[in-house]
Amino acid sequence: MREKLDQREFDERVAILRRFRYLLEQQRDKFQEYLRILEMQETEINEDDAEAIMAHADLANQIVKNIGSLQKIIVPMQRLYEKSHAATYNPEDTIPVNKIQDDLVALRAQVVSQNIKNQKLLRVRMLDIRRDIGGIKNPYRAHRSVYARQEDGGNMIHLDA
Numbered sequence: 001m002r003e004k005l006d007q008r009e010f011d012e013r014v015a016i017l018r019r020f021r022y023l024l025e026q027q028r029d030k031f032q033e034y035l036r037i038l039e040m041q042e043t044e045i046n047e048d049d050a051e052a053i054m055a056h057a058d059l060a061n062q063i064v065k066n067i068g069s070l071q072k073i074i075v076p077m078q079r080l081y082e083k084s085h086a087a088t089y090n091p092e093d094t095i096p097v098n099k100i101q102d103d104l105v106a107l108r109a110q111v112v113s114q115n116i117k118n119q120k121l122l123r124v125r126m127l128d129i130r131r132d133i134g135g136i137k138n139p140y141r142a143h144r145s146v147y148a149r150q151e152d153g154g155n156m157i158h159l160d161a
Helices: 007-046 050-083 091-135
Strands: none
Touching: 007 050, 007 091
């Protein structure tokens, strides 16, 4: 049973569908960018480039914030999309929305996987660094301070005037 839509309702549904699709595409692009950053970060971890790791971590944090902001917009838009039955007016136009949503699910899985992989690499690298630091011999370890008095030195000063 198809309901008759007046032009205003039809235009509203088309606008909702287009906006929802646009937001999903933006989120997909952000996830792809985040995945690229995580892959570059993996390379930097393997090359022990601490500054690049930090730069990629900062960039990744910004992208995650952007994804979070987009998600705050997408959730109400999806409710509006479902409530308005925008998908029912033209099934051919809804296919890309479903495909984008499927792409997002796959990208999220890849991002989570890459993130876990990077975390494991960082843990291993940090353990190596801790071992290296533990192996460094500190010649002043037994003294309270580098400037502490030496026990074997004299304590009298003879001055001739």
